[in-house]
Amino acid sequence: xxxxxxxxxxxxxxxGTPVLLRCNYSSSYSPSLFWYVQHPNKGLQLLLKYTSxxxxxxxxxxxxxxxxxxxxxxxxxxxxxxMSDAAEYFCVVxxxxxxxLTFGSGTRLQVQP
Amino acid sequence: GAxxxxxxxxxxxxxxTSVKIECRSxxxxxxxxxxxxxxxxxxxxxxxxxxxxxxxxxxxxxxKDKFLxxxxxxxxxxxxxxxxxxxxxxxxxxxxxxxxxxxGAAETQYFGPGTRLLVL
Numbered sequence: 357x358x359x360x361x362x363x364x365x366x367x368x369x370x371x372g373t374p375v376l377l378r379c380n381y382s383s384s385y386s387p388s389l390f391w392y393v394q395h396p397n398k399g400l401q402l403l404l405k406y407t408s409x410x411x412x413x414x415x416x417x418x419x420x421x422x423x424x425x426x427x428x429x430x431x432x433x434x435x436x437x438x439m440s441d442a443a444e445y446f447c448v449v450x451x452x453x454x455x456x457l458t459f460g461s462g463t464r465l466q467v468q469p
Numbered sequence: 470g471a472x473x474x475x476x477x478x479x480x481x482x483x484x485x486t487s488v489k490i491e492c493r494s495x496x497x498x499x500x501x502x503x504x505x506x507x508x509x510x511x512x513x514x515x516x517x518x519x520x521x522x523x524x525x526x527x528x529x530x531x532x533k534d535k536f537l538x539x540x541x542x543x544x545x546x547x548x549x550x551x552x553x554x555x556x557x558x559x560x561x562x563x564x565x566x567x568x569x570x571x572x573g574a575a576e577t578q579y580f581g582p583g584t585r586l587l588v589l
Contacts, residue, residue: 390577392580398582399473399562399580399581399582399583400513400562400564400580401580402577402579405577446512446513456503456515456518457503457515457564457578458515459505459512459513459514460512461511461512462511462512
């Protein structure tokens with residue numbers, strides 16, 4: 357069984373300040389981990405993914421995440437928030453057997469001007 | 470990049486009618502597609518795994534006679550909500566894996582833009 361916990365349902369930052377969205381996972385296997393972003397009335401977009409290669413993963417739009425097995429964490433970070441980053445972010449763990457995805461509950465990122 | 474489309478994007482129907490939602494992979498072949506449901510301000514819940522040429526695999530608690538899935542080709546899966554009722558109103562999202570990808574790329578799912586269903 358696998359699960360993913362997003363520790364914050366809502367995060368608010370000022371434009372130009374760092375972003376940290378927290379995610380912890382539980383998996384019986386060596387997991388595949390993803391971060392997806394969902395803008396209002398838009399489809400889900402893949403930000404980045406970890407599939408047992410480098411533990412520090414760089415994604416699109418300046419986002420990156422670090423896989424820490426000892427902490428079972430996969431936190432998403434960005435050095436400087438932009439207004440266009442305001443959206444819902446989902447941490448996702450992949451089941452390598454069924455290839456199904458399990459979504460976290462989501463974190464809504466608000467960026468203040 | 471890989472593109473997945475859904476049609477329709479929005480549908481309003483009367484209670485008791487059936488609604489079909491299409492999910493297409495536009496520039497790749499997908500032996501496996503997934504159907505999710507998203508309630509307002511909630512996360513995505515996996516409903517079923519659609520396998521090309523075979524029966525879909527439903528998650529626990531999802532009625533297979535209510536949500537009919539057909540994956541007739543490598544680029545098309547359909548979800549039919551039969552005898553829809555207001556409680557079926559939701560945002561339905563499909564995703565697809567690229568059958569031609571290997572290694573880490575094979576783990577990536579590409580999501581459609583979603584279909585908003587409102588049952589009156």
